[in-house]
Amino acid sequence: MTAISHSTPTTAERPIISVRDLRVLFRTPGGKDPIRAVDGVDFDVQPGETLGIIGESGSGKTSLGRALVSLITPDSGQILHDGLDPTTLRGARFRAHRRDYQIIFQDPSAALDPRMTVLDSVAEPLAIVRAADDAARRREALAMLARVGLPRDLAERYPHQLSGGQKQRVNIARALMLRPKVIVCDEVVAALDVSLRGEILNLFADLQRAFGLTYIFITHDIAVVSHISDRIAVIYLGKLMELGAADAVMGEPLHPYTQALLSAEPLALPAALRPKRRIMLEGEVPNPAAPPSGCRFRTRCPVARPRCASEAPLWREVTPGHSVACHFAEVAGRPQRDAILSTSMQK
Amino acid sequence: MEGAIFIVERRGDVLWVFMRWARRDLRGALSLSFLLALVALAASASWVTPYSPTAQDLNAMMAPISSRHWLGTDDLGRDTLSRLIAGGGASLYASFLAVFIAIAIGVPVGLVAGYIGGWIDEVISRVIDSFLSFPAIVLAIAVTGALGIGLTNGMISVGIVFAPQLARLVRARTLVVRRELYVDSARCLGATTIHILRRHILPNAIQPVIVQVTLLLAAALLAEASLSFLGLGIQPPEASWGAMLARAYQNMELDPTQMYPPGLAILLTALAFNTLGESLRITLDPTSTTWR
Numbered sequence: 001m002t003a004i005s006h007s008t009p010t011t012a013e014r015p016i017i018s019v020r021d022l023r024v025l026f027r028t029p030g031g032k033d034p035i036r037a038v039d040g041v042d043f044d045v046q047p048g049e050t051l052g053i054i055g056e057s058g059s060g061k062t063s064l065g066r067a068l069v070s071l072i073t074p075d076s077g078q079i080l081h082d083g084l085d086p087t088t089l090r091g092a093r094f095r096a097h098r099r100d101y102q103i104i105f106q107d108p109s110a111a112l113d114p115r116m117t118v119l120d121s122v123a124e125p126l127a128i129v130r131a132a133d134d135a136a137r138r139r140e141a142l143a144m145l146a147r148v149g150l151p152r153d154l155a156e157r158y159p160h161q162l163s164g165g166q167k168q169r170v171n172i173a174r175a176l177m178l179r180p181k182v183i184v185c186d187e188v189v190a191a192l193d194v195s196l197r198g199e200i201l202n203l204f205a206d207l208q209r210a211f212g213l214t215y216i217f218i219t220h221d222i223a224v225v226s227h228i229s230d231r232i233a234v235i236y237l238g239k240l241m242e243l244g245a246a247d248a249v250m251g252e253p254l255h256p257y258t259q260a261l262l263s264a265e266p267l268a269l270p271a272a273l274r275p276k277r278r279i280m281l282e283g284e285v286p287n288p289a290a291p292p293s294g295c296r297f298r299t300r301c302p303v304a305r306p307r308c309a310s311e312a313p314l315w316r317e318v319t320p321g322h323s324v325a326c327h328f329a330e331v332a333g334r335p336q337r338d339a340i341l342s343t344s345m346q347k
Numbered sequence: 348m349e350g351a352i353f354i355v356e357r358r359g360d361v362l363w364v365f366m367r368w369a370r371r372d373l374r375g376a377l378s379l380s381f382l383l384a385l386v387a388l389a390a391s392a393s394w395v396t397p398y399s400p401t402a403q404d405l406n407a408m409m410a411p412i413s414s415r416h417w418l419g420t421d422d423l424g425r426d427t428l429s430r431l432i433a434g435g436g437a438s439l440y441a442s443f444l445a446v447f448i449a450i451a452i453g454v455p456v457g458l459v460a461g462y463i464g465g466w467i468d469e470v471i472s473r474v475i476d477s478f479l480s481f482p483a484i485v486l487a488i489a490v491t492g493a494l495g496i497g498l499t500n501g502m503i504s505v506g507i508v509f510a511p512q513l514a515r516l517v518r519a520r521t522l523v524v525r526r527e528l529y530v531d532s533a534r535c536l537g538a539t540t541i542h543i544l545r546r547h548i549l550p551n552a553i554q555p556v557i558v559q560v561t562l563l564l565a566a567a568l569l570a571e572a573s574l575s576f577l578g579l580g581i582q583p584p585e586a587s588w589g590a591m592l593a594r595a596y597q598n599m600e601l602d603p604t605q606m607y608p609p610g611l612a613i614l615l616t617a618l619a620f621n622t623l624g625e626s627l628r629i630t631l632d633p634t635s636t637t638w639r
Contacts, residue, residue, distance in 0.1 A: 071531050095537035103535055110528040115550045124546070128538045171532075178536060 014083055015044035016182055016214050017068060017101075021077035024063045024238075033289040037063035039238035040077070042315070047181070050208070050215040052229030052246065054222060054261065058285045060238040062106075065186045065218045069103045070094075082181075099129070102175040106187035108167035112159040118145070118170050119155040125177035144173040148203060165196040169203070176207065182214045189224060201228055222265045226250050231321075234258050237288055237296045240315065244322030254324040257297050295326070303328055368630070375626025378619040385616065389436030396429035401584040409602045418608050421591070422598050431608050434586035438571055438613075441502045441580070441587065445567040446560055448506025453513025454556065458544055460514070461521025461552075471514070478511040484573055491579045498581040501574040502567070509563050516559055520552035527551070554628055561624025565617035572613065588613050 024038040037060040045051050055061035066072045068079060070086050078085055081101060089097050105111045112121050123141035126132060132140070145155060148169045159167055168188060175183055185204070189197040205228065208215060219225050225232055225246075232249040234242045234257060242255040253259045260281050281300050286292055292299050298308040305327070313325045369376035388395065397417075398404075404424035412419050418427035460471040478486070483505075490504035524530065525548060533543050572589025574580035576596075581587040588609040595605035 066531075069535050071535060095539065097537075098535060099537045101535075103532075105528050105532070107528060111532050113529040113547055113551070116546075124533070125536045128533070128536050128542060174532070174536075 013046055015080075016047045016082050017045040017216070018080040018083075019043050019068075019077070020080070022064070022067060022074050022079060023076045024060070024067050024072055025075045026063075028289065035289045036060075036238050036291065037288065038067065038074075039288075039291070041235070041238070041240050043233060043240065043243055045182070045214060045216060047214055048212060049230040050217055050228050052225030052232040053216060053218045053235055054220065054225050054232060055218075055235040056220055056285055058237075058288065059235045060288070061218045061220075061235050062186055064235065065103060065184045065216065068182075068184050068216060069101045070098050071103070099125075099178045100181040101184070102178075102180040102182070103184040103186060104168075104171050104175050104188050106190050108164055108171050108191060109159060111171050112167060112174075114159055117156050117158060118150075118162070121159075121170060122173045122177060125174060129178065141173070141177070144177060145170075148173045148176075148207075164192050165200060168192060168200060172203065172207070176211060179211065180213070182216065184216045184218065186218045187220070188217075190219065190221065197224070204228065222250075222261060234261070237285060237291050239296060240323075240325065241297065242322075242324045242326075244319075244324075248319070248322045254318055254322065254329040255297075255326045256301050256303050256328075260302070372626050372630070374622050375630070378622040378626065381615070381619045382623065385435055386439060388432055389439055392433045392436050396426075396432050398426035398429045400425065400429040400433035400586050402426070409598070409605070411604070419602075419604065421594060421605055422601070425586075427591075427605065427608050430586040430591055431588070431612060434588050434591055434609065435612065435616075437498060437581055437585065437587035438568055438589065438616075441498055441505075441571040442564050442567040444499065445502040445505040445509060445570065446563050448503055449509035449513050449563060450556075450560065452507065452510035454517050454549075456510070457514040457517025458521055458548060458552070461518040462525050462540070462544060462548060468518070472518070475511040475515050475518075478508070479515070481508075483508045484570065487570060487574065488577070488579060491574065496579050496582070498571070498575070498585075498587070501580045502571065505567055505570045505574070509567070512563070513556060513559060516555055517552055520555060521548055524548050524551045554632060557631065558624045558628050561620040561627075564620040568613055568617055568620075 019041055022038050022041045023036070025034040026037055027034045039060070041064065043051070053061055053064065063072060067074055070079075073087060081097065084097070086094060086097055086101075112118075116124070119138060119141055122144055123137040126137040126140060131137065142152060142155060146152065150166060150169050150173070154162065154166065159170070162170065168191075188204075189200050192200060201224065204215065207213060215228070217225060217228055229246045231244065232242075232246050233240055234249070234255065236257055241257045242249060242253065244254075249258060250262065253262055264281070283300050286296065286299055293309055294311055295301070295304070295308040295313050298304040301308065307327055311327070313327045315323055315325045316329070317323045318329055365376065392400075402425065404420065404426075406424065407416065407420050408424040409422055410416050410420040410424070416426050416428070418431065420426055421430070456471060460468045487501070487504040487508045490507055491501050494500040494504060527547075530543060530547055533547055538546075568588070571580055571587060572592055575587050575589035576593035581590050583590070591609040592606060592613070595602075595609065598605065
């Protein structure tokens with residue numbers, strides 16, 4: 001697997017996406033407390049970078065991804081696309097604007113209309129913008145199919161006649177037809193065989209260089225994120241826990257949740273080189289309609305202290321470009337925190 | 348699955364496609380042939396009927412089956428075969444008109460209610476519910492009373508009465524399809540609501556509608572019979588299958604055989620509509636692989 005270019009984004013550039021105190025709520029039919037899928041999230045995405053977002057199921061990562069491409073309207077807070085708030089746009093201007101922000105979904109079958117051939121699906125974006133005539137659209141669609149590595153004879157087939165990997169390539173081709181600036185990739189390889197994942201991820205890397213794309217890679221799979229991301233954000237119960245450069249988050253994780261996720265990842269190393277201790281997260285993710293007081297990770301955190309229940313940790317930049325929401329991220333420092341960890345494990 | 352493909356590849360060669368279809372789906376092919384023959388027969392009625400369908404021969408009233416009158420004559424001595432052919436035209440016209448009206452009203456209303464939702468859906472759904480709570484034929488009689496008596500007005504009423512059934516079906520399917528990821532994908536590409544409804548929602552929601560339409564065609568055929576029976580449909584001396592059945596019913600004790608030609612015609616046509624509907628459902632679904 002080749003890594004996607006790790007160009008350090010220059011802070012001078014205007015972020016292509018700015019998320020400010022974003023909240024997405026889902027009201028439950030019973031009229032009880034709404035589910036807080038995304039509950040106050042801030043981050044920026046720089047043009048040309050790949051931001052990985054890691055979270056368990058139920059962490060709000062999919063809602064976040066859908067909000068980024070205006071499929072969900074935020075309940076409060078803002079998403080700025082290149083400085084512009086898309087919720088202020090109406091009608092044709094909004095439809096023209098959103099073409100720059102595409103999403104590719106986890107389930108490649110459900111994302112394709114079962115009654116359209118591959119070629120029709122890929123040519124459809126051009127039909128939507130009324131670009132060129134039918135023949136020219138088909139030519140361009142065929143060229144894009146070739147670009148994503150699909151043989152020409154698949155063009156007249158229907159989605160159910162394709163394999164999962166082929167379908168995901170069709171979705172990629174479709175998303176690229178209008179030359180977007182940003183693509184949100186929501187668990188794009190989770191439904192694929194492990195043997196295919198590397199291939200598809202390489203394709204994403206290749207297309208990023210060719211089309212100058214910005215990616216937001218949403219996944220639960222740390223292996224995927226670590227290979228392709230310039231920066232990594234960790235989300236838990238609708239809030240960011242940690243955000244920093246990929247090397248920093250993977251190498252020196254500051255948040256106990258990130259540490260737990262990393263220690264749970266199987267490593268292709270001889271036993272002697274593997275970390276001795278595996279942090280086991282106990283219990284279920286709490287109910288997002290009634291998150292725990294204070295720090296919402298405290299109910300499963302191995303280093304939780306009374307302070308964590310009374311006081312929500314602030315979002316702090318601990319080292320330049322590396323932020324975390326944990327009271328004990330820096331006071332402890334790594335060796336001491338390890339000591340805390342080991343004592344709490346013994347209990 | 349292959350069915351859908353060969354249609355795409357050999358669109359020009361109608362006969363070839365039909366033969367291919369007949370091999371795979373004999374019942375569907377037979378139903379379609381029967382209905383096409385019926386339409387052709389009804390369209391050329393004025394040339395093929397042995398007698399004028401309204402000409403009375405008072406010397407041959409209630410004549411039995413013979414070489415002169417293949418299906419006999421009715422109580423006024425009118426040739427039953429000629430009336431059956433001419434009446435078929437009226438009955439088919441009536442069925443198609445009613446179902447066309449039902450589709451024209453029901454499908455757009457169902458799409459709008461299902462896709463837009465909110466208070467619009469609430470209002471439309473309540474109207475549909477109140478329509479469906481009336482017995483259909485009573486409602487059709489009331490609407491006919493308002494529009495005026497006659498076959499065309501009668502069937503417009505039937506169409507209006509049938510429309511809520513289709514609207515509810517389309518709404519229910521639309522509620523499901525609008526949540527599909529490919530709809531989100533199209534929205535993300537900047538597609539207009541019209542584009543999404545036309546290219547994605549309608550094609551994916553229409554399948555049960557096709558089946559329902561064939562059932563409605565059969566029901567409309569019966570509704571035409573009922574309305575004509577009650578004197579609200581076709582007016583004498585013109586023939587329709589329903590009117591013929593009504594007339595034969597009145598003379599049942601004198602000549603029961605006269606009920607068979609229109610009765611069997613209604614039965615076979617309704618059966619053909621239903622069978623064709625089932626075949627279409629399978630053929631039009633690119634994901635289906637089962638051919639029965």
